[in-house]
Amino acid sequence: MRLVIAKCSVDYAGRLQAHLPLATRLLVVKADGSVLVHSDSLSYKPLNWMSPPCTLQSSEPDDEQREAGIVETWRVTHTKTADTLVVSIYEILHDSDHELGIDPGLQKDGVEAHLQKLLAEQIEVLGEGHRLIRREYMTAIGPVDILATDAAGASVAVEIKRRGDIDGVEQLTRYLELMNRDPRLAPVAGVFAAQEIKPQARTLAEDRGIRCVVLDYDAMRGIDDSHTRLF
Amino acid sequence: MRLVIAKCSVDYAGRLQAHLPLATRLLVVKADGSVLVHSDSLSYKPLNWMSPPCTLQSSEPDDEQREAGIVETWRVTHTKTADTLVVSIYEILHDSDHELGIDPGLQKDGVEAHLQKLLAEQIEVLGEGHRLIRREYMTAIGPVDILATDAAGASVAVEIKRRGDIDGVEQLTRYLELMNRDPRLAPVAGVFAAQEIKPQARTLAEDRGIRCVVLDYDAMRGIDDSHTRLF
């Protein structure tokens, strides 16, 4: 990984066109060839970047560029899409290289997939007598997170979100509409399950006869024997 | 901006929990206090980060940590949400500080707005005899991208997307529902226009009687005389 602090201007042409006026910025060149351009604020997202696979070609300035004060030009080109990032360097204030090695990678806990797994294992959270039919039940317009049956044996379609927003209710509504046309499943009741359900989403769901269930992630994780706590 | 190359492990607890095992990584501390943790591959997105506003608190290791080889601990806490990022540093390989100043910011020239302008100018792309009424036609729930009339003089509402997703169909459906209640406009036909339309979105649109039109951005841009190519 190469770290460069430089006065530079940047031009990008690809899915859009963008220009960064002359200023001092951090340039990061990663081992895979990708390049990031960061300012000193606005976290997380670079001002500009090039994703791998790409190639960096450095070149000396021509007379006109030298006249303008440019000491070096980087042309970063995406291998497949031909997107191009051009960094015009006016002054290099820092330049260092570092061996980092490969990263073991991030371990996540608490995303939707995990919620779905936990709820499938603890389907009785939805009520006495509920039984799991299957996760990711396929329909023509996409997979329903969980299909189950209630104590009476009637179908229940469950949409799981980390944060229960109005979009999720719309999504479940589409599934329900479709599934209720299937005589093998109909009638299908809907359950909207989330760690947190926004008031608007709850109102819309209940207006459509969809039951809302707030999931206690920590409690469900606590019950899950197979889970090893990270902390 | 402070740049640190360090052997470290990282733990995040907030909207989810995540853990990074011991490895050598780049730590960036920006002027606004935000922290990025980057590996040497996977561009653009850090492995872990903390967005501003947040505070970084550095501390000496306790005996147990020192035993484990930790020489310093960073605790980065979000000011509002109490999300926490803990960086356990085992060895610092590089540490430098740089004054960057404020960045003049990115100038963008997007595709989305341009698509709308082009289609307004070339409204006949929708079919013979179509005429533009206006762009950004205002309704009670927001502006419709384009309102036009077809050869028979009937109203046509157009929703434009770069990528035609199911959300766009929902959006257009809401507009159509509202506009069809307006006797001066009704009946209003719907057109879903995008550079690329996803199969799911097409299915839903056609099920609702909405016509799908795939826009050829390059061809439309080629026809547009007013466009000056930047490259």
Add this chain to the structure above:
DNA sequence: TGATACATGTCGGAA
């Protein structure tokens, strides 16, 4: 390979 949904999405604008 292509399509689809998730994301600590982030970010910006308007009500």
Add this chain to the structure above:
DNA sequence: TTCCGACGTGTATCA
């Protein structure tokens, strides 16, 4: 402040 839509969204999963 919340809501809503765009993003050079990126990325993993699954057919």
